[in-house]
Amino acid sequence: MLLGYLPKLSLVLLIELFAFFFLKLYRYSLMEVKYFQNEITSCEIKMMGLVASIDSELKASVVDHFIAVERNFILKKDERTIDLAREEIEASTVKNFVDKIASLKASK
Secondary structure (H helix, E strand, O other): OHHHHHHHHHHHHHHHHHHHHHHHHHHHHHHHHHHHHHHHHHHHHHHHHHHHHHHOOOOHHHHHHHHOOOOOOOOOOOOOOHHHHHHHHHHHHHHHHHHHHHHHHHHO
């Protein structure tokens, strides 16, 4: 009975591995798009501040606030983002899963 299900099970596992790989790539590409969109927005806001300071007589504090906008935060030493913490947790989960499979294979 087990030999009848073995080809089906191996096909399902192969499909799951490909899905996991490509969905992970898709998620990282979405994160990169978000990052670059934030960079574009930051540049546009800084340009608006520059144009506002040239074309009209606005208060200096308003222009300074426009120029100080930073949507992608710069990390200082020993700081982490949620994305970095999530990647570390995923890496440890995958490593634990692979270690468990290897220990099951070694025990047989």
